[in-house]
Structures are given as structure tokens and as C-alpha cells.
Amino acid sequence: MKKIGFIGLGVMGQPMALNLLNKYKALYVYTRTEKKAEKLLEKGATWCQTIPDLAKKCDVIITIVGLHTDVQDVYLGKNGLINSCHPNTILIDMTTSSPTLAKEIYDKALEKNIHVLDAPVSGGDIGAQNATLSIMVGGDQKVFNDCKEILDTMGKNVVYQGPSGSGQHTKMVNQIVIAGNMIGVVEAMVYAKQANLDINKVLKSITSGAAGSWQLQYNAPKIIEKDYTPGFFIKHFIKDIHLAQDEARNVALDLPGLDLVESLYASLMENGYGNLGTQALIKYYEDDEI
């Protein structure tokens, strides 16, 4: 049986790793902050002191780290995966990261006969816990097929999107849609408040029709309650928007809607709201300080 490694035990990584451990009964883990591995080690996972240590022991290695610069370090650093893995290892990066970086890693790995998939997710920590994540996968179809069972252990909507980078590109598409939905929801609610409407009644009228969306259904009620706890952090969303904009600019693609949403969230970041949820976009319109 393939030996599986897991790097990055944050809010997403921990429950994902736990699902793998529950199924495969063995898992090699490494993360920068060892304390975050405790729960998994109690349940039988094996701690590795360094990335090369983990790399030597594993056939399939899954990573989900914070920023695309972390991905760069973990994969391309001196003690990174590409320098440490044996040939035929399969690496699966599930961080939301740069499509261009994904292709760079894929190419460098290929020179050493190492196989890489980019497989970012959506569905949040709840999706990670319940193994209901949507997983969007780029890389070689054959490698995807070989890993499908492992990916199915973490998600329920696992789709092969195409060659290396396609998983990350698909996640960018997801975030661009959300950017538009978010500004629509928020401006509509600002208008509704100004018009003295009862927003709960408004939602009853509009949620099931052509204005309906996941964002309207789940974030509009939070906005009514002034509940800005993060389902998804502003600081993470703006990171994703920057990645998408980098890709768009590379091909001279002009996305004015995304530009606008980026600039509004940038204002919120500057005002110290990065740790709030994306629904706090309404503060751009309602907070006199911004």
C-alpha cells in the first residue's frame, strides 16, 4: 500500500489529514508548528521532523499551506519536496495558489520523474471536516486516476480539470464569481436599508428567484445580524483575488469588476478588517472611517 504524507495542519489541513488517517490507518505528518499535529499523533499518525524526512518515507504527499510563497518554499526550497522526494513520488498541492507556480513546480518535478497535481478546494472547514469538499484538480490524467481514491477520502466533488495549473485556474474562476456575487449582495443590502425595507421580507421575495445565490442565502442573514465572523477571511479572499489578477494581467485580460472588488477589499484591509469575514464588505459602504 502507498505511504501517504501530509504537510500543513491548519484549519483545513487538520480535518483533511484526519479523514485520511481514519481511512488508511497510517499517515506521516509535518507542519511548521508541531503542536498542531498533536491530535493526529494521538490517533496514530507518525511525526516527521523535516520535509526531507517525510519525503523519504512517502509515496504520495499532500500539502495545504498558507500562502503561495509557502508553496514555493515547501516545493522548491533547498530542503523542499522536489529536492527530497524519490522518483515516482506523487505530490498533491491543495493550497489555493498561483496557477503559474503550479506549472513551474510541475515542470521542475517532471525533470526528476516526480508527479505533481494542483488540487485546491472549496467548501471551508466544514467541508474539510465532513469530507464534502469540492476538489478541482490539474495535472496528468493518469496521476489523477491513481489518486482519485485518496482525493475522494477528503471531498465529494472531485473533478479533473485538465493539465497542470487547471485546478488552480478553476479555483480562480470560483473566486471571481464570488467577487461579483458579493458586491451585488452588499450593494443590494445597502440600498434596501436606505429604502427602509425589512430585509428579511426582501430576502423572502428574492432568494428563490433569479437573484438567488449561495452568498445571498448564507451571507445576507449574517449582514443583517452584523455578524462579521469569518466563514472566509477577507485577508485570504484578497490574496486569492491578487492571484487571479496576476494571471489575468499576464495575458492582458481586463476584469474591471474584479478590479473594483479588489479595491474595496483593499480599503477594508488598510482599515484593519482583514480578519473579518468577506460579508464585512458592507463596511466599505457603511463605515464612515473608510
Next chain:
Amino acid sequence: MKKIGFIGLGVMGQPMALNLLNKYKALYVYTRTEKKAEKLLEKGATWCQTIPDLAKKCDVIITIVGLHTDVQDVYLGKNGLINSCHPNTILIDMTTSSPTLAKEIYDKALEKNIHVLDAPVSGGDIGAQNATLSIMVGGDQKVFNDCKEILDTMGKNVVYQGPSGSGQHTKMVNQIVIAGNMIGVVEAMVYAKQANLDINKVLKSITSGAAGSWQLQYNAPKIIEKDYTPGFFIKHFIKDIHLAQDEARNVALDLPGLDLVESLYASLMENGYGNLGTQALIKYYEDDEI
């Protein structure tokens, strides 16, 4: 039993009037183009030569005409409803029109003891045919209660939103949400094409998650097929956006997202695309002429 009149037999009005006729077995109708009444007359509706002629015969009169300037004529013109109705008549305007105009009509009607509801709809011609419209109603609660059965004959999600103008304001909220959803969907698809993704696969990954929306579900597949037939005309959508912007400007409310979408659709109008569906927004990004 109350005698019901219906003014405006366009794409929406005809099937709505037919549902009323089927239920109440009698209906007085008037529309500018008499030919559009033929089907209803065959089924037993009664033709009225003029608005005053219809007004004299009816206790409840429903209107759904094209533009808010038509609403102005039909209600406030010399031979309009307010000058022609007997006291205690109930007027229900189901046109998507100006909230400010709705309140003006309400006030002028009140002086003559005539009652007015603003009750715009969403759900399109299919919703009109199947009596599944969402109907958003402003005006007096008591008048709404008296008309609920009549409205239920045309829709399935009939919600009292508040005082006069609230129905129209709610429809504006609906359109503002859609404006955001639309730009998100279209920019995401432009990005996806540029990244050489298989958009059907992308939709499989993202439609059921946090990016999901009615617009993504129904309009993205049309965009893939380059099918720009109108579910909702660009020329009508931009009319609604203008109405919302007029209201927002009245209270110095700045909605940059709506402004942006308005400017993109304005470009499409100028290029002669007003008769295409709203999903043709993608032409702004892909058509070199714009």
C-alpha cells in the same frame, strides 16, 4: 364579486390576465394594441375601448405596461386611471417602475380615496404562464390583504414588503443583486476561456458551492453555447438599473458596482445589443468592436 380590469397585454401581461380570467371567469381588458387582446377576448374577456371606459366598470384594476413613463401616462394622464376611477377602486401596478413615482401615484390616488399597490414581479414569462411569479408588494397592508387572493392567482411567492414604493424598492434590490452576479459570472467565464479550461467541467466543480447562483446555473451554459436569446432583455435590465440609480442618487448613495455594470451594459446598448439577453454581457469583454 369584484370586477377586475387588466391594462397591458404584453409578454408578461397576457399570461397573467389569462390566469385571472381562468379563475374569475370575467375580466375587462385594455391595451394599446388591440390585437394583443384577441386570445383573451376569445376566451371571454371583455374589451374596453379606453382607460376611462375600463375604469368605470371595475373595482380592481391591474396594470403591467412597458416603461415607467407609460405608468405615468396610464395613471396620471388626463384620461388616466386616477382621473377616471370611482372612489374605493383598488389599482395594482405590476410594472417594474420608479419607487418615487409609485409613491406619487399613491398620494394622488389617496386624495380621491383610490387605493394603490405597487407590485412588481420577477420570474419572467415562464413564471407568468405558470403563475409562479414572485410578487413584491408595497402599499397599505389592508389593501394588500384584500387583494391577496387575486395576486395569488398570478404568483406563488406573494410578499407584502411595506408602505407604498416598497414593492418597487424590493425589485430594485433584486436587480442590484443580479447586476453583481452577472459581472461575476461573465468575468469568471472570460478568465476560464483565457485559461483554456473546459468550462463545463469548471461548472461541475463550482456550481454547487459558495460560487453557486441562479445566474451561474442558467446563464453560464447559455454563454458557453453563445446563446444570447433573451431570458431578460438588456434594454429592460438597463432601464431597471437606471431606476435604481435614480433612487440611490436621490439619497446620495454611491453604488460603484452597480455603476460599473451600468456602464458596461450602456456600451452594449450603444453597439445595438439591447435586444439580446443579459448574458450577452460577455460581448463587452470578447467583442473587439466594443
